[in-house]
Amino acid sequence: MSKYNRTKLLPKGLQFIQGVVRGNTCFEITGASFGVTQVTDSDVINNGRLPNIIGNIPIVSIDKDRLADQNVLGIELSFTQQSTKINNDLDLWAVQINGCQERDNQEYPIAYTIAQEPERLTLSDPSFEFRLMVYVQVGDTDKVTINVNQDGMESRAEHARDFNRLIKSISEGYIDVDLKDHNGNQVYDSQGRIIKVKHAIVDTDKSLSILNRATDAKKVGEILGAIDSQLRTLDQLLHTNYSTALDLQDVKNIAAANADINNRQDEQINGLIIGTNEIESGVINNTRTIRILSHDGKSLATHANATITARTEYIKTDNTLSDYGAVANAGKVGEAIKQTFLILNASMARLVADYNSLQSNQVIVDLTNQVLALKDQNDVANHTIQALKKSVEISSAESQKDNLDALHDSGRYYLGNAMGYSDAVLEVATLGNTNKVMQYIFDAGNTQNRAERRIGTKSGDSYSWSEWNDEY
Numbered sequence: 001m002s003k004y005n006r007t008k009l010l011p012k013g014l015q016f017i018q019g020v021v022r023g024n025t026c027f028e029i030t031g032a033s034f035g036v037t038q039v040t041d042s043d044v045i046n047n048g049r050l051p052n053i054i055g056n057i058p059i060v061s062i063d064k065d066r067l068a069d070q071n072v073l074g075i076e077l078s079f080t081q082q083s084t085k086i087n088n089d090l091d092l093w094a095v096q097i098n099g100c101q102e103r104d105n106q107e108y109p110i111a112y113t114i115a116q117e118p119e120r121l122t123l124s125d126p127s128f129e130f131r132l133m134v135y136v137q138v139g140d141t142d143k144v145t146i147n148v149n150q151d152g153m154e155s156r157a158e159h160a161r162d163f164n165r166l167i168k169s170i171s172e173g174y175i176d177v178d179l180k181d182h183n184g185n186q187v188y189d190s191q192g193r194i195i196k197v198k199h200a201i202v203d204t205d206k207s208l209s210i211l212n213r214a215t216d217a218k219k220v221g222e223i224l225g226a227i228d229s230q231l232r233t234l235d236q237l238l239h240t241n242y243s244t245a246l247d248l249q250d251v252k253n254i255a256a257a258n259a260d261i262n263n264r265q266d267e268q269i270n271g272l273i274i275g276t277n278e279i280e281s282g283v284i285n286n287t288r289t290i291r292i293l294s295h296d297g298k299s300l301a302t303h304a305n306a307t308i309t310a311r312t313e314y315i316k317t318d319n320t321l322s323d324y325g326a327v328a329n330a331g332k333v334g335e336a337i338k339q340t341f342l343i344l345n346a347s348m349a350r351l352v353a354d355y356n357s358l359q360s361n362q363v364i365v366d367l368t369n370q371v372l373a374l375k376d377q378n379d380v381a382n383h384t385i386q387a388l389k390k391s392v393e394i395s396s397a398e399s400q401k402d403n404l405d406a407l408h409d410s411g412r413y414y415l416g417n418a419m420g421y422s423d424a425v426l427e428v429a430t431l432g433n434t435n436k437v438m439q440y441i442f443d444a445g446n447t448q449n450r451a452e453r454r455i456g457t458k459s460g461d462s463y464s465w466s467e468w469n470d471e472y
Helices: 011-022 041-047 150-172 217-241 245-285 330-355 361-392
Strands: 027-035 053-057 059-063 072-080 090-101 108-121 129-137 144-146 174-178 196-200 288-291 309-312 411-418 421-430 436-443 452-459 462-465
Touching (some): 011 027, 027 059, 027 072, 053 072, 053 090, 059 129, 108 129
Parallel strands (some): 027 144
Antiparallel strands (some): 072 129, 452 462
16 A cells, blocks of 8 residues: 555645634535545645546545544545446546535535555556545534445445354354355245355364364363273272282382482482582682692592592792792782881881971971871782782682683783693782783693783774784
């Protein structure tokens, strides 16, 4: 179906509406005309009406409700072979609405609408019907009457009746059909009326054996009822005939066997929980338990066959704060800074005591500045402690060992077996105030050799990475 432009008023239509608005007159919409040649608004306005009209059509219904608050009425037109008196196919291009003023039998064009694309009307087919609803501004809907063709109204009533009959048949599951004999001939009663019978809309299968056929609900219900009855009988037999001591002993044996299986499963689960807790505690405390191996790679054991173990660090830390290649022990760093602060604080206290007797305001100002400077140094020291603490913290990231590009936040990550290391640790650090980060990878169980490294450059929300090398 084509789209139609907004309905526009012609001079006479505007004059009618002005009279309605002023309360001087009423008017009637009498019918419509149509054209089959392409036209423009200018063609219609200059001509005062639709040019090249080839026929008239009746109004079959009206819409008084949809746009009533805007004083707009809907006019439905029906294009059929009978209403147009045309029996050949054509293209509908434009429609004109006609009307006459009160106490004036002269019909005038009052409005028109133009199709954006031609509407094909196959009027050569007697059963073809095209309906078009045209909305027209009338000024006051209470002062406008519309001449509606009663044949069209009857047609709409028949459609509604047929539709309601179909809905009712579907809801009941049956439809009325004409009764015919075995030769296909219509059967009539003694008064010559067609005999009708009810026929199921869905042909069901009562044997429950035909593929892709709907099952008969009643038959299914009967079978399920029989199965339910047999199951209830069987249940009673089981309770009556099998409640013996031997059966009870079998049940007890099965329960005992299940208890043994559950106990073994509980032991395995507890072992997994202990192992998980050991790994979690080791990562947090930077310690792990390792087995002591002999020269042939086998575990050493005591005379009681207990495995000899030792504790080592995930990440080697330096307690002396003198090894350039090791990670500083956070506790030792904190103690050193705290000791330095205590010495500075004691010195500051002595300075304050010594200069309390001085009368020079400038000396007091100088001492105050020195105290503030020492406080700033203390703040820097505290910041350094936090940074050092963070530097020795390690996060478990074994699930990311094959996706190192995703680890770009500063910190340390334990990867497990990755890139040739059995206990791989990835360290990520920001390069100054730039959009670049450096990744180092090394074995936590050995001296931290940061020879393998690469640079990541941030672009938007992602990073592009250089190759792993030792040139940086």
